[in-house]
Amino acid sequence: MTDSSELVASADPYASRRRWFIPAVALGLLAAAWAALSLGAVAVPAGEVLGVLAAKVGVDAFEDPSQQAEAVVWGIRMPRLLLAFAVGATLGLVGGVLQGLLRNNLADPHLLGIGPGAAIGAAIGSAAGGVQGAIAGGVAAGVITAFAVRLLSKRASIDPTMIILSGVALAAVLSAWVGFIVFAADRSTVPPIEFWLLGSLTGSTWRALGTAFAFLFITSIIMLSSAHLLDVMGLGEADARHLGIDVDLVLTVLLIAAGAAVGATVGAVGVIAFVGLLVPFVVRRVTGPSHRSLLFGALASGALFVAAADLVARLLIQPVEIPVGLVTAAVGGPVFLWLLTRRRDA
Amino acid sequence: MPETAVLAESLTYRIGDAVLVSNVHFDAGPGALIAVIGPNGAGKSTLLDLLAGNLRPSEGRVLLNGIDTGTALPGDLALARSMLTQRSPVEIPFTAAQVVAMGRFPYRRDDTNTSERDAAAVAEAMERTDTTQFAARIYATLSGGERTRVSLARVFAQDTPIVLLDEPTTALDVAHEERIMRESVQLSRRQRAVIVVLHDLNAAAVHADQIVLMSQGAVVARGRPREVLQETILSDVYAQKMVVVDHPFRDCPLVLTADG
Numbered sequence: 001m002t003d004s005s006e007l008v009a010s011a012d013p014y015a016s017r018r019r020w021f022i023p024a025v026a027l028g029l030l031a032a033a034w035a036a037l038s039l040g041a042v043a044v045p046a047g048e049v050l051g052v053l054a055a056k057v058g059v060d061a062f063e064d065p066s067q068q069a070e071a072v073v074w075g076i077r078m079p080r081l082l083l084a085f086a087v088g089a090t091l092g093l094v095g096g097v098l099q100g101l102l103r104n105n106l107a108d109p110h111l112l113g114i115g116p117g118a119a120i121g122a123a124i125g126s127a128a129g130g131v132q133g134a135i136a137g138g139v140a141a142g143v144i145t146a147f148a149v150r151l152l153s154k155r156a157s158i159d160p161t162m163i164i165l166s167g168v169a170l171a172a173v174l175s176a177w178v179g180f181i182v183f184a185a186d187r188s189t190v191p192p193i194e195f196w197l198l199g200s201l202t203g204s205t206w207r208a209l210g211t212a213f214a215f216l217f218i219t220s221i222i223m224l225s226s227a228h229l230l231d232v233m234g235l236g237e238a239d240a241r242h243l244g245i246d247v248d249l250v251l252t253v254l255l256i257a258a259g260a261a262v263g264a265t266v267g268a269v270g271v272i273a274f275v276g277l278l279v280p281f282v283v284r285r286v287t288g289p290s291h292r293s294l295l296f297g298a299l300a301s302g303a304l305f306v307a308a309a310d311l312v313a314r315l316l317i318q319p320v321e322i323p324v325g326l327v328t329a330a331v332g333g334p335v336f337l338w339l340l341t342r343r344r345d346a
Numbered sequence: 347m348p349e350t351a352v353l354a355e356s357l358t359y360r361i362g363d364a365v366l367v368s369n370v371h372f373d374a375g376p377g378a379l380i381a382v383i384g385p386n387g388a389g390k391s392t393l394l395d396l397l398a399g400n401l402r403p404s405e406g407r408v409l410l411n412g413i414d415t416g417t418a419l420p421g422d423l424a425l426a427r428s429m430l431t432q433r434s435p436v437e438i439p440f441t442a443a444q445v446v447a448m449g450r451f452p453y454r455r456d457d458t459n460t461s462e463r464d465a466a467a468v469a470e471a472m473e474r475t476d477t478t479q480f481a482a483r484i485y486a487t488l489s490g491g492e493r494t495r496v497s498l499a500r501v502f503a504q505d506t507p508i509v510l511l512d513e514p515t516t517a518l519d520v521a522h523e524e525r526i527m528r529e530s531v532q533l534s535r536r537q538r539a540v541i542v543v544l545h546d547l548n549a550a551a552v553h554a555d556q557i558v559l560m561s562q563g564a565v566v567a568r569g570r571p572r573e574v575l576q577e578t579i580l581s582d583v584y585a586q587k588m589v590v591v592d593h594p595f596r597d598c599p600l601v602l603t604a605d606g
Contacts, residue, residue: 103435232448236435239497241400243504244424244452289439 014288057090095276113170117145135267142263198323274332426499
């Protein structure tokens with residue numbers, strides 16, 4: 001059977017689309033990085049940005065950058081850019097995982113209520129221990145909310161749209177509780193309500209980045225390594241079991257990972273909605289349903305989307321910075337509505 | 347390989363007060379095709395789910411090639427038995443070939459397995475189920491009968507010693523029903539234990555080595571087709587007058603419904 005090994009591969013209608021996708025996203029990430037480090041109230045030319053970066057890795061190939069350039073590029077813009085990349089990558093990845101797990105393209109960590117739930121823990125943690133406390137509190141509350149979603153999804157398993165609608169209701173209630181906590185808390189230690197519910201990368205620090213990254217790295221490895229399992233679970237729970245998958249164990253582990261990952265992002269930058277919905281939706285049209293390419297694609301594209309959205313948030317009406325979640329919601333909301341109506345028609 | 351591939355002892359399954367399967371003994375050896383027949387609600391699918399390890403029996407236990415389904419790891423079960431259900435979701439976005447290739451998932455940690463063996467198993471399974479021409483089609487766009495055949499190809503690709511099929515032919519046209527039943531018989535001849543739930547009594551009459559007749563959760567008759575497919579037994583179990591004659595061309599009984 002000479003052509004048998006090509007039977008599966010040749011039948012993949014997305015193979016050619018994937019070829020241009022990787023260079024396109026890589027180019028986009030580079031462009032976003034350049035814009036994020038160079039543009040702003042203080043414009044730093046590309047040459048000087050390179051000078052700062054080169055000096056940091058001990059290369060003396062460029063002329064010495066000014067102190068101001070170093071403070072702006074390395075002290076302010078670099079942690080913000082990397083946090084945008086890390087948060088966006090995580091939200092895109094989590095969206096792809098949840099959609100595969102619940103077999104529902106409408107699943108989004110924030111629409112399901114995991115984001116607002118994590119924000120409650122993050123706001124409480126923030127009062128106790130600054131950004132690190134916020135991240136720890138966000139992780140704990142994110143995991144708990146992810147399990148609440150699992151219970152909901154079990155009961156509503158007959159109608160997948162029910163999971164989403166109950167998630168939206170859950171999100172509204174949890175968001176209200178975030179408000180109560182923020183207004184009851186000391187204003188000088190806990191960030192304001194718009195930070196938690198609309199998200200912001202303003203004031204990103206290396207410390208926030210380091211703490212969040214520790215959680216995001218581990219959880220992302222777990223989620224990325226589940227790609228093959230998610231493919232097979234697409235056959236439905238019964239057939240996944242017949243093929244040897246411990247469905248309950250996979251659900252539990254991935255929901256813990258997803259809840260912890262979302263919680264860490266919320267603790268660091270608040271709730272940035274619609275990234276987990278929009279990014280996998282777009283990426284799936286390029287990569288196809290296979291989770292290995294979908295999850296890696298969503299990771300890279302999510303990073304690009306949030307970094308780009310943060311550029312808009314920062315530069316649109318200078319010197320005012322708008323919450324980054326407003327930008328992602330302005331793009332993602334209409335797509336969500338379209339998906340919802342299309343699903344109902346079907 | 348042990349003499350008995352499937353061994354179920356005093357199997358009972360209850361939900362609340364309802365007894366779906368009642369004290370069933372069941373065994374199947376390699377090399378035979380066993381058809382499970384019976385009216386709606388007789389417990390056929392429940393029995394198959396119990397044999398597969400999908401349901402935990404209220405009483406009794408199931409051994410698949412010597413492993414107890416109650417304590418076995420999911421991965422070990424997947425190397426012992428495959429199963430075709432009627433519950434596959436329709437919106438699977440993968441191509442038919444990708445779906446069939448998922449049948450090889452249980453072998454991903456098997457060092458003796460190779461990608462050539464996976465590819466050969468997939469190609470052979472699609473050939474046997476007449477689905478090679480759908481390889482590049484998206485599963486969700488196939489018709490009901492085509493989807494059943496692709497799912498069956500996935501089961502064949504899993505290549506397990508025990509094969510459980512829940513009404514594999516219900517959605518199929520007569521030509522494909524005949525073909526799938528013949529392939530299932532061929533499979534059993536390659537030393538597999540094949541257990542098939544069937545509604546079509548004549549398909550069971552033609553192709554089965556043994557027939558198990560269930561009614562109200564219990565096995566009421568078991569034996570060769572001529573022993574089980576008898577007018578009095580069938581008329582009683584189905585509450586419908588039945589006539590059994592000799593098949594004009596084949597060496598097996600032919601079951602017909604009758605007035606009265």
